[in-house]
Amino acid sequence: MSCFHLEEYVDLQPHNTFGVTVTARYFFRINNTGDLEVLLNSSLFHENRYFILGGGSNTLFAKEKFDGIILKNEIKGIEILSEDDNNTDLRVGAGVEWTSLVDYCIHNDLGGLENLSLIPGTVGAAPIQNVGAYGAELSDVLLDVEVFDMNTGQLAKMSKEECKLQYRDSVFKQTLKKVMICFVTIRTTKALFHGVDAGNAAIQQVLRELGVSKPSIRSVSEAVCILRRRKLPDPKVTGNAGSFFKNVVIDEALRHSIKKIDKDVPLFLRPEGLHVIPAACLIEKCGWKGRQIGQAGVSASHALVLVNLGGATGCDIVCLAELIVRDVEFKFGVLLTHEVNIVK
Template sequence: MSYLCWEESVDLRQYNTFNVCSIARYLVRIRGMEDLKKLHVSPRFHGLRNLVLGGGSNILFATQDFDGVILKNEIGGIELLSQDDHSTVLRVGGGVEWTSLVKYCIENGLGGLENLSLIPGTVGAAPIQNIGAYGAELSDVILSLEIFNLSTGEVTTMSRDECLFEYRDSIFKRELKNVFITCLIIRVNKERFHCLNTEYSSVQDILQEQGVITPTIRSVSEAICILRRRKLPDPKIVGNAGSFFKNFVCDDFLSQSLVKRNPQIPIFPKPDRSFMIPAAWLIEGCGWKGKRVGEVGVFSNHALVLVNYGSRGGEIMSMAKLIVQDVQAQYGIELTPEVNIA
């Protein structure tokens, strides 16, 4: 009979892309449902704070110590469940790297994830904030997912509608936090029936730059990768978690009010009749782009990205608060973090 290994006093620097040091009291690696069941009956577990960790690409450990247990999602596997002439249904383990899933789909001629290329993290973390980029979101392809309730020990399958997906949001960031996502069921399209999304001018520019006349899922993926590498720093070189803040979303009434006060402000309509204001534009307008304070900075190529040159999580959080205050004072808009704070 196998037992869970409770690793003690674990430096989380290697498990978060911000590369900040925070010492976890315990870390337990979860590689299957049996591990979760053993964890749930452990008396030690229920007396501790817990945090589920995938690739650590969307989290900031703001304190020097994490007095609890980190549950490292390492559930693997990509399984073909069914297919027809038009599409394929896959079951994907929560610990699979997102980039590995995208690569699998492209190599097998399956479209739907190409616009989400090069997003760091794991599959199990993707539904929490409904990851998205360049006009596509996880909610476009997900059918259902399986969760293990860490409070009750119950295993539940949730449909896409039950996940209450919104822009960079889901039920898992609100009323259903204490769960472990074990796997996702997604439907992707066979390439000859797939409708590519190249509506972003930046994507079109890269395709033209690459001499692509007839785009494919592979060429679109490659274009997205070029864009992301140009805009975002490599976390292996400088610590970061990608976009730190969400873009600001508002209704028509508020958007008109903001334009009256700031005629130059860029506002983009969304399909749900709401309006989006780029947070990067707001931050840059306050003079933060490229600014460095001690060992923390705002990336010179993208104002949404906070970078760590060797600071602690608390210093990064302090800069984030200053940015929020400046944007609020100048534009009357309150930014909210996209990154989870632990």
């Protein structure tokens, strides 16, 4: 195959924020859609399984070998697609780091992403689980995505509606798994139209500490960064992939039974009217916060975050996650689901 981006037996430890050791049989960097076309015309592609990798910040490799092709999305570029008095639309390469995009927006006084500051990973992965934090989600700003169909080699544009973005979910996690997102288009706001969302109590508290009375997108971004650094372990220091489990959306019957078991379990209401229980609270109430088994552990500062304390394997972390799921189900009758993508 005439493709110079192909590497063999590549150590993926620097490519996953859990920092687990795993060797990829083949590793292929995608810089443009032409690279994908070359790949699709090769026998190598048809003889092997593949996995699309961005920054590896929401991925856990369960085994020490990945006997297939890792497709590392490195499509770059931030392009102004259009602008008027109110908005600027940006078309962004899927391989751009999310934090670089947020920095670009803050630097150019473009609003909409400030509450999503400091989320690791790439722009192309953001629609996969509709990244969200501090009351904001990608769905607030997304216009469309351009995808490459790995079965047919066709390029297509998908509207936000077609992406079916929901709480940490999308069509890409459900029925449309064989596409690579190549570009993402978002709509940002211009200075006079920023809807600065400092309504979140935690953000307000930090803004007070900073002495900010009139929040700007920059000060909200700074507050979010401070909050995140206080709460979440830095993957450069302690391997982790952020929240390992999703918060639990519950119906009325489950709400009653959980309140009978423990009336102190907090509930919050999502904008679409669904009750949600913080999974961290259930994990903490089962005594897991700060515990470790071997080198795999539960963060002492956030019970939703599983950590690699040094030398844990993917399998160690998967086993720990299974124990937690079992305990929470036994105590509360709630089945936790993974937010992190486990590659077997």
